[in-house]
Amino acid sequence: MSLDDPRAAAARTIRAVSAGESLERALDAYRDHSERALIFELSYGVLRHWFSLSEWLDSQLRKPLRKKDLDVYCLILVGRYQLQNSSIANYAAVNLTVEAARHLDKSWACGLVNSVLRTPKKSVQPSIEARFEAPSWLIQSIQRHYPESAEKILQANNTRAPMTLRVNRNRQTAESLAHVLRNHGIATVPGNLANSLSLATPQAANTIPGYNEGWFTVQDEASQRVIEVLAPQPSARVLDACAAPGIKALQLLEAHRDIDLTAVDIDATRSPFGENESLRLGRPLKLHAADATQQDWWNGVLFDSILIDAPCTGTGTLRRKPDIKVHRTPEDVVLLQSGQRHLLCNLWRMLASGGTLLYSTCSILPDENDSVIQHFLGQTADAVTEPISANWGHATRFGRQSLPEEGGADGFFYSRITKL
């Protein structure tokens, strides 16, 4: 089996994702591959269009492929994606995809791949899942909660998100970085935040000038806003309770140099990224492994500000993580909601009176957002939410919600809660 062929590599990546692996992790094997860009484009593209592509393929196959041939199934999707959604010439797309079957050690499948890809597409009415490229439970949930804008959200979810940089304010300004990048032939678009900047055409972060010098971090604006909304006081004791891999913790240290930050996360294996980033960006950060639903790691000293950037469905970030559409189920929402409630309830005891807790998620589902806060307020007499006034997103009952927009930022929820 050859790992060098980009179409075979994409098929293997998609197979791993359809068996439960995250796309990010499945792509790890190909980060240094000479055809990395094509493998990423094909893998992301197929997962973005998973629902229509697999519906089409299921209608083409006279009998389902065997489980052990899931890689062939995924390879045919890679072929169809190229014909339907890429600028690769049709003859090259078909021939190279047929050839890729050999690289999967599935020479027997060359004829099948060839004939399915050459069969003209029948025009049939697509299912709602195929039309919106999402599972029906999610489509229904978005339609129920956002009746006015559901179609726009669902369509935006299938577009490519901009690559946004958070400029390291201790080393550059957005204008000076834009100038440097322009001199290297990299066009940028000014951001909506003082320190943000988007690339006109995304590229691997470590190929952008200034990466090694720590001039920027790749971070969506909706994620950057979390720290803007948290706005800790000078020299505050701050807890980042779900900190890994450390993007917002480092942003906090960049923007508020004198705060006393404690950063914990239950998943210690994600901390090397944070520590490497800390070296690159020049701000010392130590991520501690701890379960924030427990108190055994806490020394009893109260915090002035607490950030809970909670684990969630990620339904505001489907453009960046299309595998979420394939993996998430309604049962996940229930499980995540229970974890979110536990985090809030436990961490509240660690907040000083007069202090602020910011609860954020990258979800657009009210079950993980307003409902969690409502439940918490119902059992916490000394908690009140503060309105977040802003020129982005919309106010909800207990916070503020941004929705994924074509060409814009991700979907995020923010709720600021003060302790009386």
Ligand SMILES: C[S@@+](CC[C@H](N)C(=O)[O-])C[C@H]1O[C@@H](n2cnc3c(N)ncnc32)[C@H](O)[C@@H]1O
């Ligand atoms: C949305 S991510 C946080 C991203 C992070 N704030 C950043 O900006 O890089 C949610 C994090 O919550 C962590 N987490 C989940 N359950 C937790 C718990 N009980 N205690 C602490 N961290 C937890 C996960 O490991 C994950 O890293």
